[in-house]
Amino acid sequence: MDQLASVGESVETYVESTRSSLNGTVGLSVRLLGQLAIARDGVPVTLPSSRKLRALLAYLALAPHPVSRGRLCELLWDVPNDPRGELRWCLSKLRAALDDPDRRRVETHGDTVSLRLDDVHVDALDAASAVAEGVETLDLMRLEALSQHFAGDFLDGLELDRSPHFGSWLTAQRRRFSACHVAVLEHIIGLVPQGAEEAGAYIDRWLELAPFDRRAHVALLENLARRGQIGAGEEHLATAAELFHSEELDFTPLREAWQEIRARNAGATPCARSGPAFPASEPPAAAIESEPAATRRASLAVMPFAESAGAGGFRGGLADGLTHDIITRLAKLRDFFVIARGSVFALAEKNIAPDDAGRRLNVDYVAAGSVRSLPGRFIVSVELVEVRTARIVWAETFEHKPDDIFIVIEDIGNSIVSSIAAEIATVERNRALLKAPNSLNAWEAYHRGLWHMYRFTRQENELAQHFFSEALKLDPTFARAYAGMSFTHWQNAFQRWGDRDRETTLAFESAGHSLLVDDRNPAAHWAMGRALWLRGEQDGAxxxxxxxxxxxxxxALGHYALSFVHSQSGDPQSAIGSSDHSRHLSPFDPLLFGMMGARAMAHARLGEYNEAAEWALKAAARPNAHIIILAIAAHCLALAGRQGEARNYAAMIRNTFPNYRADDFIATFRFDRDGEALFRNGAKLIGLN
Structure with a gap:
């Protein structure tokens, strides 16, 4: 039985049923997934035959903001005699199709154009909204309804000659909605009982859209095995082997998955088993994981950035250089698994779309972007997508003048790398929070620990230690979990939540374990540097x-820690520079209050008391700022002559610690002699001496 060959027929039937469903929609509806069509109360609205008109409708429908007329002309017209005249004609036809007597949906304000579609059903917008919401959170009924939207490619059959910008946009949207479709199908299959007849049809559609997605093949093999169709599974495996080998893809994981599935389903009779094919968020254990589930970590592929039109397909320019730089920098973080440059460039040379590449590589995230060179400037656009949900986790556009191209690449690369790392950490941390604590693997337990660690209370710090300990039980080679454990002991010492000498020793020991398992991990050296600071060994720190x-x-945390140490007894100017750099790399960091507080102390040591006060206030205003940050604010405000504000902070501190004195503040840090005298003077001004 050749399951792949049956896909086309099932999809044709599916498309026809979806097209007919548009005619039953109440109100105004627009179909973009498939051939563009408009219906009003189920009656088709006739549009002129103009392709530019259809392209304009689709572009405006998906535009998040009003679009300038100049941009629309540049997008759709190859410099005709009167592009704005043609645009006006298209807009008049759109008004005739979309507007009602009492409601204008085509709006023009000054030089911009937009569509008001809040009361219009647009299939593509519905799908995009669901993905943004999170397809993994949707129930089966909602997912099945979404699947009915996908009647074909986005703007199926529509192409524009001599409109390269629109062509690029159209390709990106088709890839985007194809990925949405795959994500919806995958999550449906995770919820549909295996014995149900429709499971096979959904798997067929998944394979049609993503023929090299190993999880799709595993789902089909699991489906066949549970229904007792072992022979059909063998036939499909042989067909899939030829397919994978033709693309020089590793077939071994799929063969091993089938062996495990056969063993697990030995003796099954047709439809004897029911239940989901596999949970939407987790594949069968046999399927595709190249590392044990307990030690699995997030994975990322950075696809080669696309060069602007006119590059002639030449590789090795600015876009490739930026891609290589980003891959290298992300790999150096050693926080998650990054696919090597050779693999992603090999797929790009075959014109494999980023989402498809992500599924072939079996990674959790894909980053992709483009570089456009324009007169006097160039624009870099980048987005990070969660592969299994097709959700855009982060997207940004950077625009620079090409004054010094290498400096610009460095700056943009820093921003992209830091943002990708931070966004992946946030997504993984949030996912771990939603799982039962006893079901976490090492990676998830580590991120659960981070969440508690950054609450900066004694109780939360203890919870963080528990989860880091669980992570290390599951994976004793997890350097970052040892670094996290060191951080919790450092907090106990720094905040006086335990015996300082004992906690200092434990922070040092945990940092040492981190270095032993991975001395190339920056977090291990960061943990050791902080532990040495606690021990009073500044040079070693x-x-x-x-x-x-x-x-x-x-x-970023390495730069912050340098700022922290230099702000007390090192070079205060270096402290300011390191603080600024750490905030540039991680502008929403949970330790942002510390970055600002270190800068405040550095300004105070330089005699710049007004600057010190302002930075201290910013630090204290952060939602997770702890009592020591409030103490920095009180002392810096006092030195700046703002005694009223300083006494308010002193009162806040003494509400928690009634006997808090300058000695407590000084003992917390490692000030040089002049720095200690300076802050003792500030304490006297507000009665904390």
Missing amino acids: LLELASAVDLSPNF
């Missing part, structure tokens, strides 16, 4: 922290 940022220049 600075050497370890310098190693952290040398190993990974994008490691």
